[in-house]
Amino acid sequence: MKTLILAGSLVLASLTSLAGPTPKKASPLNYRATQNLYAMYGQLDNVEWRPSINNMVRADFEEDGTYYAIFFNEEGEFLAETKKVERNELPAQLRRTSSQKFKDVTVLEMLELTSEAEHLWFFKTVSDGQVKIWKGTQSGGIEQFGKK
Numbered sequence: 001m002k003t004l005i006l007a008g009s010l011v012l013a014s015l016t017s018l019a020g021p022t023p024k025k026a027s028p029l030n031y032r033a034t035q036n037l038y039a040m041y042g043q044l045d046n047v048e049w050r051p052s053i054n055n056m057v058r059a060d061f062e063e064d065g066t067y068y069a070i071f072f073n074e075e076g077e078f079l080a081e082t083k084k085v086e087r088n089e090l091p092a093q094l095r096r097t098s099s100q101k102f103k104d105v106t107v108l109e110m111l112e113l114t115s116e117a118e119h120l121w122f123f124k125t126v127s128d129g130q131v132k133i134w135k136g137t138q139s140g141g142i143e144q145f146g147k148k
Helices: 002-017 031-041 094-103
Strands: 047-052 057-063 068-070 078-084 106-115 119-127 130-136 143-146
Touching: 031 057, 031 068, 094 130, 094 143
Parallel strands: none
Antiparallel strands: 047 057, 057 068, 068 078, 078 106, 106 119, 119 130, 130 143
16 A cells, blocks of 8 residues: 555656756755665766655656656655656557557656556546546556546
8 A cells, every 4th residue: 555655646746747857957855865866877967856745855857868757765765766658668568458548538648657666657648628647557457546
């Protein structure tokens, strides 16, 4: 349950502001998070650091045309990575399922979320003015996110 709450927080934070970071130098909010980010991705020039929900620290950057949001806890430990993806980057089964599921709606954004505990994809869609978030799995399962 805790993992699902964390995933929800990360996805909502990412979907609302992963339109692309503004390249600028910012003072890191957490030295350990900075060191972990550079260990994972190498030296980056365009990182935007900011506080995020649930006392997390967030690093946004763009690399090779892909936008990333990396989340760390208060101690600077890696929690998860979200990145914008295109349809052709989805796992084959999820690509087929999503093409069918979303054939009559507009997909505004797709994110891939990777953490130690899970690997999921999220879709932000709009139909008749209604925005919905969907969660997808490697095996092609898709369900509305946040609905029971």
